[in-house]
Structure formats: structure tokens, C-alpha cells
Amino acid sequence: MSAKIQVNQLQKSYGTNEVLKGLDLTVQENEVVVMIGPSGSGKSTFLRTLNKLEEPTAGQIIVDGHDLNDAKINMNHVREKIGMVFQHFNLFNNLTVGENVMLSPVELGKLNKQDAKVEAKDLLKRVGLEDKFDANPKSLSGGQKQRVAIARTLAMKPDMILFDEPTSALDPEMVGDVLAVMKDLAKDGMTMIVVTHEMGFAKEVADRVIFMADGYIMEEGTPNEIFSNPQNKRTKEFLNKVLNV
Amino acid sequence: MKRARIGLLSIICGVIFIMGLAFSKPVNVNAAEKVYEIGTDVTYPPFEFANDQNKYVGIDIDIMKTIAKNEGFKVDIKPIGFNAAVQALDAGQIDGMIAGTTITNERKQKMDFSDSYFKTGVVMAVAKNSSIKSYSDLKGKRVAIKTGTAAGDYAKSIQKKYGFTTVTFDDSNNMYDDVSTGNSVACFEDQPVMQYAIKTGAKLKIVTKPAEGGYYGFAVKRGKNQELLKKFNAGLKEIKANGQYEKIVTKYLGASAMASEKKDKSQNTFVDLWNQNKDALMGGLGQTIILTVLSIIFATIFGVLIGLLGVVPNKLANGFSTTVIYVFRGLPLLVLALFIYTGVPNLLGEKIPAFIAGIITLTLNEGAYTAAFVKGGIEAVDDGQMEAARSLGLPYGKAMRRVILPQGLKIMVPSFINQFIITLKDTSILSIIGILELTQTGKIIIARNLEGFKIWTMVALIYLIIITLLTWLSKWVERRMKS
Ligand SMILES: Nc1ncnc2c1ncn2[C@@H]1O[C@H](COP(=O)(O)OP(=O)(O)O)[C@@H](O)[C@H]1O
Ligand SMILES: [Mg+2]
Numbered sequence: 001m002s003a004k005i006q007v008n009q010l011q012k013s014y015g016t017n018e019v020l021k022g023l024d025l026t027v028q029e030n031e032v033v034v035m036i037g038p039s040g041s042g043k044s045t046f047l048r049t050l051n052k053l054e055e056p057t058a059g060q061i062i063v064d065g066h067d068l069n070d071a072k073i074n075m076n077h078v079r080e081k082i083g084m085v086f087q088h089f090n091l092f093n094n095l096t097v098g099e100n101v102m103l104s105p106v107e108l109g110k111l112n113k114q115d116a117k118v119e120a121k122d123l124l125k126r127v128g129l130e131d132k133f134d135a136n137p138k139s140l141s142g143g144q145k146q147r148v149a150i151a152r153t154l155a156m157k158p159d160m161i162l163f164d165e166p167t168s169a170l171d172p173e174m175v176g177d178v179l180a181v182m183k184d185l186a187k188d189g190m191t192m193i194v195v196t197h198e199m200g201f202a203k204e205v206a207d208r209v210i211f212m213a214d215g216y217i218m219e220e221g222t223p224n225e226i227f228s229n230p231q232n233k234r235t236k237e238f239l240n241k242v243l244n245v
Numbered sequence: 246m247k248r249a250r251i252g253l254l255s256i257i258c259g260v261i262f263i264m265g266l267a268f269s270k271p272v273n274v275n276a277a278e279k280v281y282e283i284g285t286d287v288t289y290p291p292f293e294f295a296n297d298q299n300k301y302v303g304i305d306i307d308i309m310k311t312i313a314k315n316e317g318f319k320v321d322i323k324p325i326g327f328n329a330a331v332q333a334l335d336a337g338q339i340d341g342m343i344a345g346t347t348i349t350n351e352r353k354q355k356m357d358f359s360d361s362y363f364k365t366g367v368v369m370a371v372a373k374n375s376s377i378k379s380y381s382d383l384k385g386k387r388v389a390i391k392t393g394t395a396a397g398d399y400a401k402s403i404q405k406k407y408g409f410t411t412v413t414f415d416d417s418n419n420m421y422d423d424v425s426t427g428n429s430v431a432c433f434e435d436q437p438v439m440q441y442a443i444k445t446g447a448k449l450k451i452v453t454k455p456a457e458g459g460y461y462g463f464a465v466k467r468g469k470n471q472e473l474l475k476k477f478n479a480g481l482k483e484i485k486a487n488g489q490y491e492k493i494v495t496k497y498l499g500a501s502a503m504a505s506e507k508k509d510k511s512q513n514t515f516v517d518l519w520n521q522n523k524d525a526l527m528g529g530l531g532q533t534i535i536l537t538v539l540s541i542i543f544a545t546i547f548g549v550l551i552g553l554l555g556v557v558p559n560k561l562a563n564g565f566s567t568t569v570i571y572v573f574r575g576l577p578l579l580v581l582a583l584f585i586y587t588g589v590p591n592l593l594g595e596k597i598p599a600f601i602a603g604i605i606t607l608t609l610n611e612g613a614y615t616a617a618f619v620k621g622g623i624e625a626v627d628d629g630q631m632e633a634a635r636s637l638g639l640p641y642g643k644a645m646r647r648v649i650l651p652q653g654l655k656i657m658v659p660s661f662i663n664q665f666i667i668t669l670k671d672t673s674i675l676s677i678i679g680i681l682e683l684t685q686t687g688k689i690i691i692a693r694n695l696e697g698f699k700i701w702t703m704v705a706l707i708y709l710i711i712i713t714l715l716t717w718l719s720k721w722v723e724r725r726m727k728s
Contacts, residue, residue: 053632080638090633094651104637107647149633156637 003062004029004160004191005050010059012045019045021215022059027160030189034202034223037212038238043195046212047162050193051075051082064159080108083153083161087168089145091137091152097124098133101152110156123151127181143174150181160191167198197242203227211235280319281473283309284330284342287685288417288692291441291497292345292363292461293324295689299525304437305343307493308362309463312480318473324689325599325679328393328415329587333679336587338596340470341477345435347395347459357469358462359477362490365435366455367396372425373448380453383409389420389429399457400433418692421447435459437498446695518699522690529686530707536600536672536682540607541665547608548615555620558641566616573613578674582606586678603675611668618664622657623649658726662719666712673708683707 005027012020019042027033035043048054050061052068052075061068063078092100101120105111111119124130127147137145146166153161163182167175179201186192186205196202202209202223209226211219211234219232230236285293285305293303301322313320323330323339330342335355347365348358371377377386385408390397392413400411412429414420417438423429425448434442436455443449463477484490513521555566573581586602597605626649634644676685687704691697 051636053636076638076640079636082636084633084636086629086633088629090627090629092630092633092648094648094655103647104634104639107639107643152633152637 002029003027004031004064005193006060006062007050008060008062010046010049010061011057012042012049012054013057019215020049020056023215023217025210025217027191027193029159029191031207032186032190032192032194032205033208033210034206035193035195035210035212036197036199036202036238036242037218041213042215043212044164047084047164047193047195050162051079051084053084080104080156081159083156083158085146085149085153085161085163085166087165089142089149089169091140091145091148093137095137096133097129097135097137097140097148100137100148101155103152105155116155119155120151123154124148126154126184127151128177141174142170143177146170146174146178147181150178150185160193161185163192163194163196165195165197167196199227199243211238213238280321281313281340281470282321282323282338284323284325284333284339284344286327286330286344287324287689289327289345289438290417290445290692291437293343295324295525295693297521297693299522299689299693304363304493304497305345307496308481308484308490309343311484311489311493312477315483316476316480318476323679326415326677327391329677329679331393332583332587334464334466336590337466337469337594338587338590341463341465341473343463345438345461346464347435348462349395349398349459352464353467355467356464357467357471357474358464359474360481361460361462362481363437363461363494364458365437365461366458367399367433368436368439368451368455369431369433369453370421370424370439370443370447370449370451371431372427373450375430375450377430378452380407383407383431385409386430387412387428389414389423389432391415391417391420391434394435395457395459396433396435416688416692417442418695418697421449421695422697424449441498513694513696513699515699515702518694518696519703522700522703525686525690526683526703526707529681529683530711532680532682532686533669533672533684534711536603536607536675536680537665537669539604540611540668540672543604543608544611544615544664544668545661547612549619551612551616552619552623553645555616556623566620570613570616570620573609574617576610578606578610578671579677581610582675582678599675599678599680602678603672603680606675607668607671611664611671614667615661615664618657618660619653622653622660625656626652655726658723662716662723665715665719669712669715670708 003026005025007023007025010020010023011018023046035046037043045054049056050063063082066073066078068078092103095103098117098120101123102113102116105116105119106113121130121133124133127150129144129147129151132140132144132148137148140148166182167178170178175198179198182192182194182201183205206223208220209223210217211226211232213234219226219230219235226235227239230239285301288294289303291303292305293301296302301324306322309320309322325333327344330339330344333339334342346352348361352358369380377383380403388400388409388411390400390411390413392415397413404411412423414423417434420432421442424432432449439449439451443451465471465474551566551569554562555570557563582603585606586597586599590597630648630652631644634648635641639647672682673684675682676688679685683704687700691700694700
């Protein structure tokens, strides 16, 4: 096992609003980390700094041994290896489902059109949507869209995937299908950071659970430690709220 | 950053291309045999007007052409309107002007005049059935005058004394109409012009003796084109001596000339007028279409480039884009056209042909509007689309081309169609710099036959037909794009 991601004293501010106030985190290869915490605590911001959708204000991020502060680094190459799945799917509206999955391998010259098509069909089969290859994304349900988004990310053969509340925008009956796909990925050894409120998923799949609040990591541990025996007062309060609804 | 630089480079190329187009033509002309460009009024009969065949004729035109022939030089007569000619002369866009221009001390500040070729005086005309007989009847009434004319200046000089108000027109016919329809009670005009207009159909009568005797002269910009001025003076002496001058004046002010002109225009049906003028109108339409198509092409290229500069992640490019949009959307089209046609050449010391000036004007103005909706269309695409594309490792340019632009374009299509139609309509404004497009053609025909209602109806219908066709075409393209 080696460190996939290493974050040192990461800070991010929007103007005077300090969102991340100094985060340290190391994620090992094949590890599944679940991140929980109240809304507005900076979870999304944190994920987005890891692939530089947001520029950090200070601190260090090392991905696969590459320091992202290094001016010579090609962010596009780094991003190819870090998949990202969004709360609102962000499927490309101008493309069919198949084209969504094929776009980046073809555009970036990883695969020719033919191979990309075969690959895309394979990936769609893996997420249970082989019959949707020619469909318009608009015709899909939320759960189907999110599974297409996961297939699209997998098409780049990433080393790790960041999930930002992948099931929060879904009707309850859709959540299971998406989580099943994610569990499969975890079982196959994908390195994952998952922001979610699905405590069941966390208990079952996570190697580690991180509780974030006020721009800090307040507490981290195994699912058992965090859910059964939280140490931090804020963690307790938060879990009480989420688990007792 | 790299992307932004490529964008910036392409915009610079675009501007250079347009500039190149602008200056390639005059250079060619200069290299060829010397042709003097002479500005004149659109319509100032009997001095200059378009005849039945839409050829420019009149005392000024014939004198100019006869002298040119005798003295052995070439002239290109440009009927751009009196005021436009004054400005074009000052800007060096034309070499001389002959437009029934009264020699005044004020004008001598800016122009050098030839010896006078015609003596005139200011008269007042009123509607046929009017009871007004003298200046003193004008108290509290409204009087029509033409901008920048000596007759107009005279009216203004006595305005206080007799207590009337004035309304100004750019065009003699509009001025006559204002009086014959009763909007104004009287107008002031040079005697020969007024006589000729009445004899050829204006429903007015002259009620005063000529005042303020004035002298018409041919003019060049002060200190410029002195050899042309010398040739004109020499030529004038010659035609006065050999009888050609007398012949020209009689041709337009003699009784027989009037009779034939008068008979022509008593009752023209719509169809008659169409048959008489369809060639001229179609010629004008041709210019309008060429102007529209070229302007749409250049404005679209310019607009898309500026619009893209407005959305790339580069502060400098964004600022540039915002400024360009702000300036060229903010300027009235008319001001922009005059600025480019008569202002810029002043600075450059290079002529810009009216046609090129017109294309540049429309490219900048319509392009600014295009840039604004291109920018808006791209910004209307959900941010998540770009984020998803970038997080897959697509570089900015690829993400833009494959994901953002196709969606933005769909949003922009109705705006593009709208802008094409606006461009077509806006070409009419270029009549101000004397481009012989549809509107200017209409103006010139009406200047000759005074059939304002029928000719403007034709012009309006032609515009509507073309706009309808353009709309259909655009809708068809839009449908094709969707499927
Ligand atoms: N683009 C942005 N500009 C300004 N403030 C932002 C931006 N994105 C997030 N924030 C702020 O950062 C804080 C954390 O947001 P976020 O990371 O979305 O929290 P979480 O995902 O934990 O709910 C919030 O206060 C939010 O208002
Ligand atoms: Mg969030």
C-alpha cells in the first residue's frame, strides 16, 4: 500500500470566508474514505481542490507522488487519473449516453472510436444500462443518470474516484442501484473518497470515516469507532441529528 | 492561458483582415489614373438630380463634366448629400464639391472656392392656397429650412425680427412637402431651385423678391487640390466664352425643358412607377444584400471572437471583450458610420471608400451585439458541464468545443436570426454616407419624381419581402440544426 493522496495543511478561502482552515489527510491505495459533516462545512470544496476545480489558498496536495503546486505539472493529466462524480450528475446534454462515456477517451486519443464504443458498451453494462447507449440523457431517471456518470468516469480508467453526495439528488428508490455500483467498485479495489449521508454504505464499505466541521477534520476512525463510539462533541451532535431522523 | 493567447491572436488576425480589406481598395485607385472624386447633393434640382434613367444630371453636373472633358481630367460624381459632402471634403474623402454651394466667408475658412459659376438669391415659397405674402405674416408660425444652406441661414438671420420658428430638413423634398401639407407655412430656398421645383410639381408659390444675392462656387478643401481648382476656373472661362455654359443653363431653366419634365409626372400609377424605377430599386437592393451578407459574415466572426474572449479564464481578455461590447453597442450606428467615414480618414490621411466604411461600421456594431449574446449564451450553459468535462481531463479548449459551445450555440440561434434581420435593416442607415443601397436609391428617386408615398411603399415592401425570406431561411437552418 502506498499513499495515493497526501494533503498537508490545506487552506481555502473565498474572499474573507475561510472555508478550509488547514486539513491534513492521507489516503492509501485501495482505501475507501467516507466523509461526513454538516452542510457548509467545506466537504465539496475539499474534494474540488483535490483535482483543482478550485485553486487552494495554501497548503500542499500530493497525488501519486506529484505535488500539484509544481508549476510544471499538467493538471489535465492528473485529472485523467482522478475521477469525479457530482451530486447533479452533470451529464453532457448535447451528447447521447454512449457519447458521454466515449467523449474523453476519444478526445484525448486514448482509444479510437471503435474501441471506445466497445468499451463504453461494456461500462454501461457494468452499471446495468447497456440498453441506454443511444438514449438522450434527458430521458433517464436520476439514478440512471448517476450510473452513466460513473461509467463516464470509469472510461478514463482512473486510479481513484471522488464522489460528492452522489445519491443526495435521487429519489429514495434509486439510491440502492447507485450504491450497489459503488460497492462493486470498492470491492474491485478502487480508491475512493465519498462524501455521503448514507451511513449504511459507510458502515459496510468504508475503511475509514472522516468527520468534518467548520473547515477542520474533527475526528477520524474506522466506521465502528465513529458511529458506535464518537469522541468529539460535534461528531456526536451531528450523528444524533442524522441517525435519529 | 495558452488558450487565451490563441484567442487573442485570432482576434488580431480578424481585425487585420478587415483593415486590409479597408485599405486595399483606395491604394489600387490611387495607383491608377487620377480620377477626381466630386461630391454633390442627392437632390438639388436643377443643379443636381437623377433623371428618368436615374443618371445624375443638372447644371452643376453638366458644368463639371463639360469642364472636365475640355480640360482633360476625369471626375467621379458622388451624390452623397450636401452635408455629407461638406464633411467628406473636410475629411479628404472627396477632392471637390459642386452642390449649389454659396460662397460665404465662413465656408472660406475650410474651403477654397472657384470663381462663381452662378448668381442666385433667396426666395420664400408658401403653399399654393396660402394667404401669406410677406415675412411679416410669419409671426408665430413655423418655417421649413434645409440644414446648412445659405437660404436656411438667411431665414435664421431674420427669424428674430419676424418672430417665426424654424424646422430643419436634410432634403429639399421633405421641406417642400412640409409646407404643401401645411405643417409649416413657408420655406426658404434659392431662387432657381424653387422655380424649378414648382415647375416640376411642388405645390408651392414664390411670394418674395430674391434677397441676399449669393454666388455659387465649386469648392476644394482649403489648401488642397489647387491644380483642380485652377483647371475648373480655366474651364469655366472657356465654356462661358464658347457658349457651352449658356446652353447648359438654358437646358435646365429654359421654358421648353420645364414643359417636358412637368408632363411626365402628373399621374403615375404604382405599376408605372415600378416599371420606371425597378432597375434602380433592384440595383439598390443588390447593394443592400451585398452589404448585409458581408456584414453578417464579418460581424459573426468578430462577434464570436469577442464573445469568446469574454468567457475565457483570462482577466485581460475579459476586460477587452467587455470594453469592445460597451463601446460599439453604446455608440449610435449613425455616429459610428460618420466617425469611420469622415472622422477616421481625417486622422489617417487615407480615404476609406464609403462601402468599406459601411462594412466596418456594421461589423463593429452588429458584432458587438453578437458578442454580447455569444457571451451570454455560453454563460447560460450550466457550470457543471465545464466542471465535468475538465474533471475528465479534457483541456479547456476541447471542453469548450465539444461540450459548452454546442449547447451555447443552441441557446444563441434565435439571437443570431434576430441579429441577421437587424443587420439587414441597419444597412439603411448607411445611406447617410452616400452608399447607394435601397433606402438611398428610394430617396434619390423621390427627389426626382416627388412620389414619396408610392416609392417608400415599394421600398418598404422590398425590405419586408427580403426580411421574410431571410427569416424563412434562418428557421429552416435552425430546424436542420436541431434534427
Ligand atoms: N464558489 C464559491 N464562492 C464563494 N463561496 C463558496 C464557493 N463555493 C463554496 N463556498 C462556500 O464555502 C463553504 C463550504 O461550502 P461547501 O464546500 O459546498 O460545503 P459542503 O459541501 O460541506 O456543504 C460555504 O460557506 C459556501 O458558501
Ligand atoms: Mg457539498
